[in-house]
Amino acid sequence: MSDLDLFEPLLNCGTVEELHTTTASIAGQLGFDHFIYGVQVNTSLTRPYQFILNGYPKEWRARYVEHNYQEVDPTYSHCITRRRAIPVIWDSRVFTGDKAAKMRNESKEFGLQCGASFAVHGGHGEAAMLSLASSQDTSKAEQNIVSIIGKSQLLACYLHEATQRIVLSKGSLLLTKMELTLREKECLLWAAEGKTGGEIADILKITERTVTFHLQNAGNKMGASNRQHAIARAISMGLIAP
Amino acid sequence: MSDLDLFEPLLNCGTVEELHTTTASIAGQLGFDHFIYGVQVNTSLTRPYQFILNGYPKEWRARYVEHNYQEVDPTYSHCITRRRAIPVIWDSRVFTGDKAAKMRNESKEFGLQCGASFAVHGGHGEAAMLSLASSQDTSKAEQNIVSIIGKSQLLACYLHEATQRIVLSKGSLLLTKMELTLREKECLLWAAEGKTGGEIADILKITERTVTFHLQNAGNKMGASNRQHAIARAISMGLIAP
DNA sequence: TTTTACCCTGTAATATTTTACAGCTATCTA
DNA sequence: TAGATAGCTGTAAAATATTACAGGGTAAAA
Numbered sequence: 362m363s364d365l366d367l368f369e370p371l372l373n374c375g376t377v378e379e380l381h382t383t384t385a386s387i388a389g390q391l392g393f394d395h396f397i398y399g400v401q402v403n404t405s406l407t408r409p410y411q412f413i414l415n416g417y418p419k420e421w422r423a424r425y426v427e428h429n430y431q432e433v434d435p436t437y438s439h440c441i442t443r444r445r446a447i448p449v450i451w452d453s454r455v456f457t458g459d460k461a462a463k464m465r466n467e468s469k470e471f472g473l474q475c476g477a478s479f480a481v482h483g484g485h486g487e488a489a490m491l492s493l494a495s496s497q498d499t500s501k502a503e504q505n506i507v508s509i510i511g512k513s514q515l516l517a518c519y520l521h522e523a524t525q526r527i528v529l530s531k532g533s534l535l536l537t538k539m540e541l542t543l544r545e546k547e548c549l550l551w552a553a554e555g556k557t558g559g560e561i562a563d564i565l566k567i568t569e570r571t572v573t574f575h576l577q578n579a580g581n582k583m584g585a586s587n588r589q590h591a592i593a594r595a596i597s598m599g600l601i602a603p
Numbered sequence: 604m605s606d607l608d609l610f611e612p613l614l615n616c617g618t619v620e621e622l623h624t625t626t627a628s629i630a631g632q633l634g635f636d637h638f639i640y641g642v643q644v645n646t647s648l649t650r651p652y653q654f655i656l657n658g659y660p661k662e663w664r665a666r667y668v669e670h671n672y673q674e675v676d677p678t679y680s681h682c683i684t685r686r687r688a689i690p691v692i693w694d695s696r697v698f699t700g701d702k703a704a705k706m707r708n709e710s711k712e713f714g715l716q717c718g719a720s721f722a723v724h725g726g727h728g729e730a731a732m733l734s735l736a737s738s739q740d741t742s743k744a745e746q747n748i749v750s751i752i753g754k755s756q757l758l759a760c761y762l763h764e765a766t767q768r769i770v771l772s773k774g775s776l777l778l779t780k781m782e783l784t785l786r787e788k789e790c791l792l793w794a795a796e797g798k799t800g801g802e803i804a805d806i807l808k809i810t811e812r813t814v815t816f817h818l819q820n821a822g823n824k825m826g827a828s829n830r831q832h833a834i835a836r837a838i839s840m841g842l843i844a845p
Numbered sequence: 846t847t848t849t850a851c852c853c854t855g856t857a858a859t860a861t862t863t864t865a866c867a868g869c870t871a872t873c874t875a
Numbered sequence: 876t877a878g879a880t881a882g883c884t885g886t887a888a889a890a891t892a893t894t895a896c897a898g899g900g901t902a903a904a905a
Contacts, residue, residue: 511753555832590797
C-alpha cells in the first residue's frame with residue numbers, strides 16, 4: 362500500500378466523526394497511539410474560532426484546557442503563534458522553562474511518552490497543527506518517529522485539507538454572480554492600493570466625482586457600508602485581482 | 604542518515620546561492636534531477652512579489668515564462684491560486700485541457716519526465732510551491748516519487764522556512780517586522796468590516812483617538828499610505844481574516 | 846422604440862480620516 | 876534601574892470621503 366492510499370480515506374470523509382476515526386486509524390498505522398489536531402481561524406480576533414479533533418486521553422485534554430497550558434506549550438507557540446513551517450519533535454530542548462517542562466512531565470503520566478507536532482498553514486489565514494504521540498517510551502519508538510516524519514507531515518496536510526472542506530467552508534463567503542463593471546473594478550483596485558479619489562481620477566482620466574460614483578455603485582452591489590468595507594469584501598471575495 | 608539530518612543543511616544556509624545548491628543536493632539525494640521553488644507574497648494587489656529558486660533547465664524555464672504558462676499550469680493553480688494543502692503528482696488526469704496538456708508534453712522534451720508539486724502556505728499570507736522532477740521515464744521513477752512523497756513534502760516545508768528567513772524577512776517585505784499587535788489587528792478587522800473610527804472606539808471601549816493611533820501604527824508597519832491601503836494589505840497578506 | 850446597462854459630471858453640506866503636535870501608564874527584560 | 880514595548884489619550888487644522896440633490900451621454904438588447 363502506497364502512502365497515498367494511506368491518506369486517501371481522509372479525502373472521502375464527510376463528517377467530523379468519520380474524520381476522527383479515519384485519522385485515528387492512520388495515526389495508528391504509523392505507530393501512534395494518540396493524536397490531536399487543532400485549527401484556528403481569526404474570524405474574530407478577540408475570539409478566534411478553534412476547531413479541535415481530539416484523539417488524546419480525555420483526562421489529559423481536560424487538564425490541558427483547565428490549566429490553560431496552551432499559553433506555555435512550546436509546540437503550540439511553534440506551530441500557531443510563530444507559524445513555523447517545519448515540524449518539531451518533542452525533545453527536552455523544546456520544553457525549556459519551568460512551566461513547559463512541568464507540563465511535559467505531566468503529559469507523560471497520561472501516556473504521551475514521545476511524539477512530534479506538525480504545522481499546516483492554510484491559504485486563508487488559518488493556522489493548524491497536528492500532534493502525534495506514542496505511549497511507548499523506547500528509543501525504538503523515538504526512532505520510528507524520525508523515520509516516518511515525512512509521512513506524518515503529509516498526514517497533517519491531508520487532514521487539514523479535509524477539515525477545510527468539512528468544517529471550515531461553512532462560513533465561507535459566497536461567490537455569487539456578483540459582477541462588477543470594469544470601471545468599478547479599476548477604481549476598487551486603485552483604492553485598495555491606497556490611492557485617493559483625486560489620484561484615481563487622474564489615473565483613469567475621469568473626474569473625482571465619477572470615481573466616487575463607481576466606488577459607490579460597487580459598494581452597493583457588495584452591501585458595503587463604506588469604501589474600506591467595499592475594498593475588504595472585493596479582496597476577500599476575489600473580485601479584484603491583478 | 605535520518606530524514607532530519609537530510610534537511611538540516613537548509614536551516615544553516617545564509618544566502619540564496621547556498622539555498623540553491625543545498626536544495627539541489629537534497630533533491631538529488633531523493634532521486635530528483637530538477638526542482639523549482641516559488642513563493643508569492645501579496646504585498647500589493649497589482650504587483651505581487653515573487654521569489655523563485657530555479658533548478659529547472661533554463662531553456663524550459665524561459666519558455667514557461669515567455670508563454671506565460673503559469674496561467675494554464677494546473678500545478679500552479681492547485682498550489683498557489685486555489686491554495687490546496689496537499690501535493691499533486693503529475694498525472695495525465697492533472698493536465699486536463701488542451702493548453703495544459705500541450706504544456707506538459709513540451710516540458711517532457713526538456714527532461715521533466717515525471718514529478719510532483721508540493722504546496723506550503725506561510726503564516727503571513729505567502730503561498731509557495733516546490734516542484735520536483737525526474738528525467739527518467741520509468742515506472743520505477745514514478746514509484747519512487749510515491750514512496751518518498753512524505754520526505755518531499757517535508758523538503759518543501761524546510762525550504763520554505765529557510766526562504767522565509769533568508770529572503771522574505773529582508774528588504775521591503777519585512778514579514779518579521781510585520782507583527783501586528785492585538786489592538787492593531789482588532790482595529791483593522793473592524794475597519795475592514797466597514798466600521799468608522801468612532802464605531803470601533805465604542806466596540807473596543809477606547810477613544811476614537813486611540814483607534815486612529817492603532818490604525819496608524821498598523822499602516823506604518825505595512826507601509827500603507829492610508830486606512831484603505833492598510834486594510835487591503837492586511838487581508839492580502841493574511842494578517843487578518845474577515 | 847423602450848428598456849437596460851454602463852459611463853460620466855456637477856454642487857454642497859456633512860462626516861470621517863489624516864496629520865502633527867504632546868503626554869500618560871503598565872509590564873517585561875536586560 | 877533603564878530601556879523597550881504595548882496601550883491609551885488630548886487638541887486642532889487640513890485633507891478626503893460620504894451623502895443627497897441634480898443632470899448628461901452611448902450602445903446593445905428586448
